[in-house]
Amino acid sequence: MTSAIQDLQGLNFNLSEEHLAVQEAARDFAQTELLPGVIDRDNAQQFPTEQVKRMGELGFLGMMVSPEYGGGGMDTVSYAIAIEEISKIDASASVIMSVNNSLVCYGLEAFGTEEQKQKYLTKLASGAMLGAFCLSEPEAGSDATSQSTTADDKGDHYVINGTKNWITNGGSSGVALVIAQTDREKKHRGINCLIVEKGTPGFVVGKKEDKLGIRASDTHSLLFTDVKVPKENRIGEDGFGFKFAMSTLNGGRIGIAAQALGIAAGAYELALKYSQERKAFGKAIFEHQAIQFKLAEMATKIEAARLLVYKAARLKDEQKDYVQAAAMAKLYASEIAMWATTEAVQIHGGYGFVKEFHVERCMRDAKITQIYEGTSEIQKLVIARELIR
Template sequence: MDFTLSEEQLMIQQAAKDFAETELLPGVIARDDAQKFPAEEVKRMGELGFLGMMVDPKYGGSGLDTISYVLAMEELSKVDASASVIVSVNNSLVCWGLETYGNAAQKEKYLTRLASGEIIGAFCLSEPEAGSDATSQKTTALDMGDHYVLNGTKNWITSGNSASVYLVIAQTDVEKGHKGINALIVEKDAPGFEVGPKENKLGIRGSDTHSLLFNDVKVPKENRIGEDGFGFKFAMKTLAGGRIGIAAQALGIAAGAYDLAKKYSKQRKAFGTEISNHQAIAFKLADMHTQIQAARHLVYKAAWDKDNGNDYDLSGAMAKLYASQVAMETTVEAVQIHGGNGFVKDYHVERMMRDAKITQIYEGTSEIQKIVISRSILRN
């Protein structure tokens, strides 16, 4: 087994690290406090190629592999998980879904602009009564011959107000169950489409999360992705890859908190010496480092599986389950190592702890990942 990163992968990793430290870090606390969307920073990420990393260059993307993508996600997430989730959704869900399953006209019209960062996209699956149970879609897309009429509500949509293009999962034929679901491309200026109030969130407060309302929105048939009834499969296949991005985000949050805790432990003194010299703290750091390394290997393995054409449902689910758990546990310990300062915003770790929690919830809760894993291992 070769764990050596290529020269190109190392360059991508360094570029993401440099961008995070020089352009994301200075305003990250203020954006979190104000729940401010990082518009300028997202624009710069688009210019640098971070919003279409795996897209073929002929569609305006960087043409990189999944390993390069997770390396960048980890570095961005060490500093600002609000910015990195925008990168994750645009890459893993929107661009990948369009490039893999969209037709030539859809790619030409939407993918090129999304991959270049000219616009960003949103993935719309969750509803008030259809979170983990994605088959229970209440949003309907009535087939009117040459177009669909879309009605319903979508919840917890990342980049809900900042996106220009939305991939919406909706039920066309209730009697067919999940085989009657379609995936539709909806533009923000479509009549009848409305962005609901912004959610006041615990973490990733810089990303704009909204409900979306569809009231008799007319969607042309050419905006359907794949054949009639392909929507549920589209959503599941897309989310499988999206989990790798969120696993990398969780890994980055954990690694960023660990780095801060280690640095602080070498500066803060108690009982006449740096607290890193006390076994109680040193052992915490040892556990954190070990768990982060284990999570990193799971994330890289899932990315490697995707790059090599292997089935990555299992490896992606394991990576997300474990990395999100490590993110939560590591950030809690990072706050503990900082003591009273860990409870203060200026030291960053309290924000990281708040950001970590969502990685156990979105793009499939930890409980859903265990269902995916158990079904996979019990099939054999």
């Protein structure tokens, strides 16, 4: 308990004027530009091309990147706030934003060479190009050490062969960060991360997945057949790929935790509003104690999730160890997202089961937050490991 209290010392959960301005800008964008057509895009699995372009113009695709490379230079708390507001309305848009910010831009800025940053990061931060993070495979989801995709060292270049599955931004990205095995005898120490440009011979975008939720984001398999990549496109030293992936995913968990928080909060706001409008037995259903108890519990748990997200974000901003905090935030926020959206559907009754009232989409979108960037079970393993460090 003492260590937990010490972790909280110096953490201020009050939002600054800058944070409030980011919140207002993200909320306004979500309400005015994402909400119209969100149901149609979900039904048609239509990538939000114009909306993503606008996100780039507003600076939402490179929020934490240094202004030197065209980014906003904002802190992680600002990023989490923006993700939450956008996720309240459109989780498909927020995962596009999350991958580009948390995984691709962060990874390149933290570990890339100056040449890589000038060539790729500037375009990614401005939204001129989207990025994809390619770790998962048919047999390597939670077990990231079991990479079947290979990157054979040919002296001045690598040759990649293999398949990556469930890749967000897979069809819309201009560049992919590909995790591949170079030396199998070295196991996880023989893995590299390579920057692969779209259009490189042998790099093919496979089928688009027909998903339960976040249907407007594009999720593809990516296929690599004798793809030649120059050595200067390797991130870090030889064998750094696994460490790169794990370091990047630690930060990415904050983004997905914020997404889960936003999905839960959005469903709660819809349920609260509906409960004051819908009448049953001569009065608004909010006046019935059963509904009040549901909404009270939703509000409390969502606020707890928000504090966990803010704690992880602030620890990262203060360059403190945030691994456990990020895992806790993602674990709890994703569990609350699934629970709260289910409750929101229940409060809506029959209306909650139809698309017009949005909450059924929130429930479908919530499920993936318990799976990607580390399942809930993996988060528990991370937390347990950190407890005895």
